[in-house]
Amino acid sequence: MQKITREQLIDKASKLLSNGTVSCVLGWKLGDFDYDVTPAVFNTVEELNEGFVFNDFCGANFSKYLVAKTGKVDGKILVFLKPCDTYSFNQLLTEHRFDREKVYAVGIPCEGMADIAKVKAICGEGVLAIGTDGEKMTVATLYSDEPALIDAKDVLAERCENCKSKKHVAYDELLGEEGDVIESNRFDEVAKLEAMSADERFAFWQNELSRCIRCNACRDACPACTCEKCVFDNPTSGVENKSPANSFEEKLFHIIRAYHVAGRCTDCGECSRVCPQNIPLHLLNRKFIKDMNEFYGEYQAGAEVGMRAPLVDYTTEDLEPGEVFDRRDTDA
Amino acid sequence: MQVNEYKPLIVAFCCNWCSYAGADLAGNNRLNYPADVKIIRVPCSCRVNPMFVLRAFQRGADGVIICGCHPGDCHYTSGNYYTRRRMAALFSMLDYLGIEKERTRVEWVSAAEGAKFAATMNDFVETVTALGENKRLEDLRCKK
Amino acid sequence: MRKCKAEKLNDIFALIAQDMTLYLPVDTEGGAAFTKWNENVKYSESLNTVRSPKDFFFPQTENLMAFKTEGKNIEIIDTRSETEDFAVFGVRACDTKSFDVLDRVFLSDPVDSYYANRREHGVIISVACTRPSETCFCTAFDIDATSPQGDISVWKTETDVYFEANTEKGAALMEKLSALTEDCDNTAVESAKESTKAILSRLPLKDLKLSAFGGGKTMELFENEAWDELSQSCLGCGTCTFVCPTCQCYDIKDFNTGNSVVRFRCWDSCMYSDFTKMAHGNNRLTQKERFRQRFMHKLVYYPENNDGLFSCVGCGRCLAKCPISMNIVKVIKKIGGKTNE
Numbered sequence: 001m002q003k004i005t006r007e008q009l010i011d012k013a014s015k016l017l018s019n020g021t022v023s024c025v026l027g028w029k030l031g032d033f034d035y036d037v038t039p040a041v042f043n044t045v046e047e048l049n050e051g052f053v054f055n056d057f058c059g060a061n062f063s064k065y066l067v068a069k070t071g072k073v074d075g076k077i078l079v080f081l082k083p084c085d086t087y088s089f090n091q092l093l094t095e096h097r098f099d100r101e102k103v104y105a106v107g108i109p110c111e112g113m114a115d116i117a118k119v120k121a122i123c124g125e126g127v128l129a130i131g132t133d134g135e136k137m138t139v140a141t142l143y144s145d146e147p148a149l150i151d152a153k154d155v156l157a158e159r160c161e162n163c164k165s166k167k168h169v170a171y172d173e174l175l176g177e178e179g180d181v182i183e184s185n186r187f188d189e190v191a192k193l194e195a196m197s198a199d200e201r202f203a204f205w206q207n208e209l210s211r212c213i214r215c216n217a218c219r220d221a222c223p224a225c226t227c228e229k230c231v232f233d234n235p236t237s238g239v240e241n242k243s244p245a246n247s248f249e250e251k252l253f254h255i256i257r258a259y260h261v262a263g264r265c266t267d268c269g270e271c272s273r274v275c276p277q278n279i280p281l282h283l284l285n286r287k288f289i290k291d292m293n294e295f296y297g298e299y300q301a302g303a304e305v306g307m308r309a310p311l312v313d314y315t316t317e318d319l320e321p322g323e324v325f326d327r328r329d330t331d332a
Numbered sequence: 333m334q335v336n337e338y339k340p341l342i343v344a345f346c347c348n349w350c351s352y353a354g355a356d357l358a359g360n361n362r363l364n365y366p367a368d369v370k371i372i373r374v375p376c377s378c379r380v381n382p383m384f385v386l387r388a389f390q391r392g393a394d395g396v397i398i399c400g401c402h403p404g405d406c407h408y409t410s411g412n413y414y415t416r417r418r419m420a421a422l423f424s425m426l427d428y429l430g431i432e433k434e435r436t437r438v439e440w441v442s443a444a445e446g447a448k449f450a451a452t453m454n455d456f457v458e459t460v461t462a463l464g465e466n467k468r469l470e471d472l473r474c475k476k
Numbered sequence: 477m478r479k480c481k482a483e484k485l486n487d488i489f490a491l492i493a494q495d496m497t498l499y500l501p502v503d504t505e506g507g508a509a510f511t512k513w514n515e516n517v518k519y520s521e522s523l524n525t526v527r528s529p530k531d532f533f534f535p536q537t538e539n540l541m542a543f544k545t546e547g548k549n550i551e552i553i554d555t556r557s558e559t560e561d562f563a564v565f566g567v568r569a570c571d572t573k574s575f576d577v578l579d580r581v582f583l584s585d586p587v588d589s590y591y592a593n594r595r596e597h598g599v600i601i602s603v604a605c606t607r608p609s610e611t612c613f614c615t616a617f618d619i620d621a622t623s624p625q626g627d628i629s630v631w632k633t634e635t636d637v638y639f640e641a642n643t644e645k646g647a648a649l650m651e652k653l654s655a656l657t658e659d660c661d662n663t664a665v666e667s668a669k670e671s672t673k674a675i676l677s678r679l680p681l682k683d684l685k686l687s688a689f690g691g692g693k694t695m696e697l698f699e700n701e702a703w704d705e706l707s708q709s710c711l712g713c714g715t716c717t718f719v720c721p722t723c724q725c726y727d728i729k730d731f732n733t734g735n736s737v738v739r740f741r742c743w744d745s746c747m748y749s750d751f752t753k754m755a756h757g758n759n760r761l762t763q764k765e766r767f768r769q770r771f772m773h774k775l776v777y778y779p780e781n782n783d784g785l786f787s788c789v790g791c792g793r794c795l796a797k798c799p800i801s802m803n804i805v806k807v808i809k810k811i812g813g814k815t816n817e
Contacts, residue, residue: 031801031806032680032681032795032805032806032809033610033611033680036795036801037801038709038800038801038802038806039709039800040705040708040709041708060799060800065709125522125523125607125609125610126607126608126609126610127610128610128680141610142607142608142609142610142675142678142679143607193428194428198427198430198431198432198433199430200430201428201429201430202429202430202431202468203430204430205429205430206430207505208505211504211505211506211509213527213536213718213719214714214718215713215714215715215717215718215719215745216713216714216748217711217713217714217715217799219713220711220712220713220799221711221713221799221800229749231383233748233749233750235750235753238387239383239387241729241731241742242727242729242742242743242744242748243536243537243742243743244536244537245473245537245731245740245742246471246472246473248389248390248469248470248471249471251386251429251469252386252390255382255386255425255426255429256382256383256386258425259382259421259422259425262421273799274713274715274799276526276715276718276719276797277506277507277526278505278506278507279506284425284428287424287425287428288421288425291420291421291424291425292421295417295420295421296417310417311414311417311418311421312414313417314410314413314414314416314417315413316403316404316413318413318416318417318420319420320416320420320438321416321419321420321423321436321437321438322437322438324420324423324424324427325423325424325427325433391734392734471733473731473733473738474733474734474735
């Protein structure tokens with residue numbers, strides 16, 4: 001499905017390593033299965049040739065790794081950024097979370113990443129090998145003699161189905177062609193929930209959030225969550241809690257987490273991708289984004305470095321909190 | 333009078349410079365408002381972290397109201413403008429999660445508006461009483 | 477061995493549920509999850525639940541006691557309730573093995589009475605695997621997916637369901653089910669086992685070797701340079717530990733309710749920065765140390781203290797759920813080095 005190949009990326013990285021532009025490469029490393037891809041640092045051309053991979057399962061957003069990694073290396077880090085990653089990249093720069101001078105960013109085009117859960121839903125368990133052939137994917141499993149041929153677009157991750165932009169908003173060098181911001185339907189699900197009754201919404205979220213096991217994967221993968229010490233890990237904060245002890249704790253964690261990244265969330269979708277319980281966490285973040293777009297004008301976090309997020313800004317003419325509901329009720 | 337009549341617990345965050353003084357004035361003028369309202373004085377309405385609101389609900393509040401100076405009159409110039417945005421976002425999110433929107437409110441009350449303070453509290457208590465106990469944001473461990 | 481027709485399985489569930497609460501895997505939006513049985517839920521054929529059945533014996537959160545103060549008096553309230561009998565149907569061979577691991581921790585002196593209480597009241601009904609997944613590696617731990625343990629073992633074929641009681645508790649339950657089941661020999665079960673074994677022999681992770689690990693390897697493996705590389709992209713979330721059937725670390729915390737204090741325990745994860753935090757601070761300051769702790773515990777420290785038993789059962793949950801696809805198999809392959817080539 002991806003238009004850019006592993007070889008092109010290795011070629012680019014090898015050149016930059018060899019001519020001394022960068023001292024290491026942040027890339028994806030193949031594991032035991034084709035969908036099993038781990039972010040890794042490559043230091044030599046040999047390492048790249050051996051383990052570097054680029055396929056439809058390279059979803060991880062590298063921006064956050066730069067916060068930790070830039071402090072550890074001498075010289076520059078080469079990082080490959082998909083369009084959605086570049087928004088997080090800019091947002092982190094806005095917040096002064098890493099040194100831009102220590103990064104060499106190469107923008108790479110993305111045709112959308114696949115969701116292994118969707119592949120397994122179609123082809124069943126026991127996936128042995130996944131190959132791509134243009135718009136098709138071949139999936140070999142333990143239980144079928146012939147590999148299944150499926151449409152790549154049928155297994156697109158949710159966040160990629162609703163891709164908001166193919167445009168790279170930050171890079172030192174771009175591979176392939178520049179894309180555009182896309183008119184997406186990403187707020188449709190939110191609007192659907194808003195149209196429900198309060199009772200239905202409550203039941204919906206109760207069901208979703210009750211599955212939370214507080215593994216913190218959403219927080220730890222989130223490029224906007226870069227606090228040195230999270231309020232939920234801090235025993236002196238008064239709200240620290242290691243487990244979702246009851247339905248209140250579940251809600252508290254997710255409301256506050258979404259609130260803490262409100263205005264800073266670029267809607268990269270990592271939270272929902274990593275959730276082991278398939279909780280649609282992006283619907284919380286998108287609610288804040290949608291609200292702020294409607295209340296205070298369109299705002300895309302990370303579109304440019306140095307923008308002022310809606311919640312740290314104001315105008316004297318802002319709408320009153322009570323009017324939020326009046327507006328909605330008159331619309332309906 | 334019924335013995336077990338439901339009495340809501342209301343937490344009112346009042347800014348030191350306007351609304352708290354407004355509450356004082358209501359008292360001085362002997363204006364009635366229900367004793368169910370527990371006032372917490374804060375230096376500015378923008379001191380109210382969204383977590384305060386949720387924690388109030390956790391500890392048994394049935395309604396939370398935030399009172400501050402009128403927009404433009406903030407003692408710190410712009411604190412209440414931030415409050416306005418923050419609480420608009422928070423209340424909208426709570427509503428999105430199915431929590432009754434009537435349980436949360438922001439009201440601007442100046443130091444001269446003792447009557448408005450009493451009227452606001454009367455109205456809010458009445459609204460929350462009609463809703464009944466807070467069930468959707470409760471923490472059963474905190475119930476007596 | 478007893479058997480019944482496959483379509484009678486729901487009647488079996490109904491009969492079990494008459495005397496005890498019955499849990500079984502059901503498909504949900506979040507994947508398969510153990511759910512309380514009623515006539516409307518459908519038994520999921522999926523291989524593994526997202527959360528392991530350890531939840532039933534060692535729940536994520538449980539209240540231990542409560543305190544109330546009045547003046548100078550402190551009242552201590554025992555919040556324990558006598559657990560009622562329950563049965564868990566559909567536990568896979570790997571997960572039944574995980575109870576051996578947990579038992580050695582919680583039932584050795586001093587016995588954890590909360591856990592012991594649940595173990596006494598719970599009946600584990602295991603189901604043999606017929607469609608293992610690519611992430612399965614129970615064979616590495618000498619677990620036979622076709623002969624699961626537990627109080628009762630169950631084999632399912634297209635037409636029939638076979639039962640074999642392994643313990644007294646299991647035999648008592650089978651006795652109750654006697655009206656719905658009939659005696660049979662084990663030919664059908666044996667042939668089902670053979671066909672599953674044929675699949676097991678084709679699993680991609682079947683050759684995983686653990687000879688580099690085990691008790692006594694601490695000094696050899698602790699400073700292995702591969703830990704740096706393996707842990708470099710670990711996010712430090714607790715997904716692997718919370719979906720793991722054998723992870724058993726917990727924290728005990730007090731919650732101030734405003735009118736009393738509730739003392740509870742909850743799962744903890746060695747991946748967390750505040751794990752085993754003490755007055756002097758934390759004894760593992762980097763993610764590398766925390767990461768190493770998890771795998772050294774499973775593959776070296778635990779076997780050292782428990783007659784060589786590894787505290788991993790190869791269920792594959794961490795392989796499926798890790799946000800960055802770093803897992804115990806990669807650790808075993810990398811650190812195990814030559815033994816896995």
